[in-house]
Amino acid sequence: MARVVIVGASGAIGGELVDAYAKDTLNFVYAVSRKPDSLKWCARENIQPVSLKGGAADEPMVSAPDDEDLARIARLIGADGPLDRVIVATGMLHSNGIAPEKSLKALSYESLSTVFMVNAFxxxxxxxxxxxxxxxxxxxxFAALSARVGSIEDNHLGGWYAYRASKAALNMLLKTASIEARRANPNALVVGLHPGTVDSDLSKPFQSRVPKGKLFSAEFAAQQLHAVLESLGPEANGRVYAWDGRAIPF
Incomplete structure (x- = not known):
């Protein structure tokens, strides 16, 4: 039985990733969330909701990572044995008082630190x-949701300073972790995943600009990411892959 951890299971993509992996009854899925009691599939035998500390359940996660709480749930889940898949499906583009910046004059320490906290730290x-x-x-x-706009090489439009930079930072953190992980565990991969533009609260204010056919349902995005993850070989370590399986440049 494969043991899968989805962190951010109450989000649009996270919830669908839980469903995608749990459909295979040979998988056992740990659905990690700040509001596990609200998850639609709590009663399924091969899904175990795991509660995270955090702010109000109906607000974005903008507080500093609780290292002690992450250690607690890692001990809880790890006591059952080694893990096959760990996917971090959290992310932030906008929140109360925070929006993607169109120019340098819109930058603030508060917005930069908050977006970096959620997307990278x-x-x-x-x-x-x-x-x-x-x-x-x-x-x-081990995988985490990144974004194409985090590619430095592919940045031809500018803007969205905090979001772009936080995803670029995430990509570097994943790349660095991939090198360390491979030394200790030759069978481990560490990768970033770009789900495309997904119909969710994160993208809602910007959906009118999305080309026809490029706004994906969370279910479609999760199914694509599931397929990509299960197809990756050793050469994928440290790289970022889009929903269609194509590598994204740093």
């Missing part, structure tokens, strides 16, 4: 506690 702290739990005797993967 939090996945890194999850990696700290969960990469050591990856299975060593068979292929295993």
């Amino acid at each position: 939090y996945p890194a702290m999850v990696a700290k506690h969960f990469i050591p739990l990856l299975a060593k005797h068979e292929d295993s993967v």
Whole structure:
């Protein structure tokens, strides 16, 4: 039985990733969320909701990562044995008083630190506690949701300073972790995943600009990411992949 952890299971993509993996009854899925009691599939036998500390359940996660709480749930989940897949499906583009910046004059310490906290620091702290739990005797993967706009090479439009930079920082954190992880565990992969533009609260204010056919349902995005993850080989370590399986340049 493959053991899968989805962090951010109450989000649009996270919830669909839980469903995508749990459809295979040979998988056992840990659905990590700040509001596990609200998850639609709590009663399924191969899904175990795991509660995270955090702010109000109906507000974005904007507080500093709780290192002690992540250590707690890592011990809880790790006690059952090695992990095959760990996916961090959290992210932030906008929130109360925070929006993608169109120019330098819109930058603030508050918005930069908050967006970096959610998009880069939090996945890194999850990696700290969960990469050591990856299975060593068979292929295993740690992945986090990134974004195409985090590519420095592919940035031709500018703007969205905090979001772009936080995803670029995430990509570097994942790349660095991939090198360390491979030294200790030759069968482990560490990768970033770009789900495309998904019909969710994160993209809602910007959906009118999305080309026809490029706004994906969360279910479609999760199914694509599931397929991509299960197709990756050793050469994928440290890279970022889009929903269509194509590598994204740094």
